[in-house]
Amino acid sequence: MDTVDDFASQSVVVQKGSIQETIAKDNLTDANITPLTKVGEMVSEVANGKADALVLEEAIAKGYLEKNANLAVSSVELPSEDADAYAVAMPKGSKKLTKKVNDVIKSLKEEDKINTFVQEAYDLSVKE
Structure with missing residues (x-):
């Protein structure tokens, strides 16, 4: 997925109550966003094909990539305000x-x- 529009109608999981949930809802307005409690659960949903994507902080995403060769980081950058981080x-x-x-x-x-x-x-x- 290379643009925000590529997420339209896609299943995207986010951590419930997180900054990333707000960012996803604000920017991926045409995606089907599902909040989950645990990051590990989110990663499993994507790795097992039950979700198309997930939104994580970059450092956390890179850590999961090291342990999950079947995952990749999208080139899409979602805007956020440093004040909210x-x-x-x-x-x-x-x-x-x-x-x-x-x-x-x-x-x-x-x-x-x-x-x-x-x-x-x-x-x-x-x-x-």
């Missing part, structure tokens, strides 16, 4: 903590560490 919750009015968290996030973005951490978390999640 991650969130940090803290007590209201925590000015010192907010500044520290913002400094850490800025540093992680500058060093491109977030994708590294996501990949490491994925690797740990599937470790046998």
